[in-house]
Amino acid sequence: MDIKVNFAVVHELRKEQFKDIQPSFIRQKVFDVTKPAVSKLIVGATSIYGKKNNAAHYGIFAKKTASEFPEEFDGYTKIVISEKSFLEITGSAMGELHAAAKKATAASGGYILFVDYESGNARFLLIAMLKKRDGLRLNEELEPEELIELDLNSLYHAARINFSKFGEYADADDEAKQELNYLSFLSQSAGRSAAGYFVTALGCAVGTASAAATKNLIVESVRFFRDRPNLYPNRIRFKDEVLRYLEQQRDTGLSVKLSEVEAIARQFFPAEMEGQADDLASEFTGHLNSEAVGVPVEFPISKVTLDKYTHVLYKADNWQLKFDRNSLGEGVDAEIRFVEQDRKLIINNLSDQAVEVIRQALADKIDVPVAE
Structure with a gap:
């Protein structure tokens, strides 16, 4: 996957399960993305997003949330990207994560990777939690060390925001918004919820455009x-x-x-x-x-939507035809139209069996000949 990394950084959320949370370690400068170990970390995290064991749920920012991150992100999308603005938005996210984890006794922290990147003509902000493990070692400055093997088969928690879809949603009317998503959340298996303090801390609402x-x-x-x-x-x-x-x-x-x-x-x-x-x-x-x-x-x-793929529907002024597609055989691309002047129903691209189904259905509905 070809990506262009604008900025990347890792902060540390210091929290062990059932223990009091500690002050977060906030790195004060972004990574040098030209370094091999840094590049390997970023490519590893971004490339497995949405793959096996990292399948995505979709959603938007919640309309009612105590998190200030959605408003901060909205402001971030409207300014020229810079190292300063990137570190500020990551700091905002870390503040919300710290506050949420502090309230969750069973929660645990980890390294939080932030990447502002572009891929496939789209721009994304990825926020991913990487648990401490033997395969992932960062030095005291939270920078990946050289010559290490990264074990990034799965991300523990992650959220990704699509900038262009976020803007599209903001400009859409209420009806169009019902079918738009701009956030996605990772779940390590189909049975594991993507919700939890990581998602809610960022003000996200898990849902989908059905x-x-x-x-x-x-x-x-x-x-x-x-x-x-x-x-x-x-x-x-x-x-x-x-x-x-x-x-x-x-x-x-x-x-x-x-x-x-x-x-x-x-x-x-x-x-x-x-x-x-x-x-x-x-x-x-x-x-x-x-x-x-x-x-x-x-x-x-x-x-x-399902009905559109399992039925053939034709509507006239004061009546309509609706058939289970299975009853019409292979002719699912049928042309059905009513010619008012001749009082004829025109049917094309259907088998004789399907035409007979329609003929019988119309027998007690309308008194018009069926023209094939």
């Missing part, structure tokens, strides 16, 4: 199969199984879980790819959970 998540899950998971020759033959059966799963979650009122969608996908991996199954599954969930696609670890399904 319509966008539902649509992207369906579209992008099928595209993943369609774009790979070995998976292509199974794309239709896979899509049917995903839609069946989504309908089941809708009917039972349960959330959609990315881990369960991954399990469905694995059922349609060809037998000859058995040795590649884990890597392929990781690539699959990584794509769906990525910043670009934005399907979170777990989310409530959008019934309206």
